[in-house]
Amino acid sequence: MQAIYSYAGATQTRRTPALPVRVGGFGGVQGLVDYLSAHHITHVIDATHPFAAQMSANAIAACARLNLPLLSMERPAWQARPGDQWQHVPDMAAAAKILSPMLKRVFLAIGRKQLAAFVGLADEHQFVLRVIDQEGGALPLPASSYELIVARGPFQLADELALLGKYRIDCIVSKNAGGADTYAKIEAARQLGIAVIMVDRPVLEPRTQCQSPQQAMEWLDRQRC
Numbered sequence: 001m002q003a004i005y006s007y008a009g010a011t012q013t014r015r016t017p018a019l020p021v022r023v024g025g026f027g028g029v030q031g032l033v034d035y036l037s038a039h040h041i042t043h044v045i046d047a048t049h050p051f052a053a054q055m056s057a058n059a060i061a062a063c064a065r066l067n068l069p070l071l072s073m074e075r076p077a078w079q080a081r082p083g084d085q086w087q088h089v090p091d092m093a094a095a096a097k098i099l100s101p102m103l104k105r106v107f108l109a110i111g112r113k114q115l116a117a118f119v120g121l122a123d124e125h126q127f128v129l130r131v132i133d134q135e136g137g138a139l140p141l142p143a144s145s146y147e148l149i150v151a152r153g154p155f156q157l158a159d160e161l162a163l164l165g166k167y168r169i170d171c172i173v174s175k176n177a178g179g180a181d182t183y184a185k186i187e188a189a190r191q192l193g194i195a196v197i198m199v200d201r202p203v204l205e206p207r208t209q210c211q212s213p214q215q216a217m218e219w220l221d222r223q224r225c
């Protein structure tokens with residue numbers, strides 16, 4: 001069996017998988033159809049982040065056109081536990097809308113891409129942002145409205161507790177990414193009684209799904225029978 005791993009190229013630093021890698025967008029659905037055809041791809045596993053909705057939709061459309069089997073590998077969403085103070089919202093615009101003026105110091109643990117939703121709040125809130133790369137272009141928020149942390153997970157509970165204390169955070173905005181790497185901030189918020197605005201996952205067309213690489217390998221094995 002041969003496989004190739006595709007990265008969007010959105011970040012400078014990458015975890016290198018033990019597979020050949022290609023980097024960069026395909027050019028929409030048609031570009032992906034062309035790529036899959038040209039490289040004689042027989043199976044597609046969508047292992048993108050649960051919030052990479054465009055790429056997932058493109059994979060669904062391209063595989064449907066070529067009649068290729070597609071598997072989505074998605075870690076389970078986090079579930080609220082006793083002590084969590086979550087408010088669920090469907091997207092980043094809704095998160096910005098319900099951010100109370102009372103909660104002044106906000107940890108936007110959402111990466112770079114959707115910061116624009118919070119521009120209108122920059123006068124009355126102070127933000128702490130955490131991004132993977134220092135490089136990546138200008139941020140849409142006024143420089144006086146945020147402090148920037150550059151770090152890549154996994155993050156540990158003790159460090160997240162220290163961060164929330166150091167910046168006197170009183171609210172976190174988080175995507176429901178699932179998985180262990182970025183969960184410590186949610187646990188830290190629970191321990192400190194800090195509110196979390198939890199952005200729920202985008203809803204996609206139904207697909208064959210699994211939750212782990214092990215299950216993805218089993219799916220591939222079954223396809224060979």
Ligand SMILES: NC(=O)c1ccc[n+]([C@@H]2O[C@H](COP(=O)([O-])OP(=O)(O)OC[C@H]3O[C@@H](n4cnc5c(N)ncnc54)[C@H](OP(=O)(O)O)[C@@H]3O)[C@@H](O)[C@H]2O)c1
Binds near residue numbers: 006
């Ligand atoms: N969104 C998040 O919160 C998040 C968090 C951590 C990691 N990531 C990862 O970062 C990448 C970009 O995320 P996003 O939210 O910007 O995605 P997105 O909105 O779904 O995709 C935007 C465009 O980026 C290109 N792209 C995305 N993933 C790609 C891949 N694996 N290989 C080749 N091209 C890809 C595609 O361009 P073309 O249309 O030109 O093909 C796609 O249309 C994804 O691979 C995702 O898994 C995202």
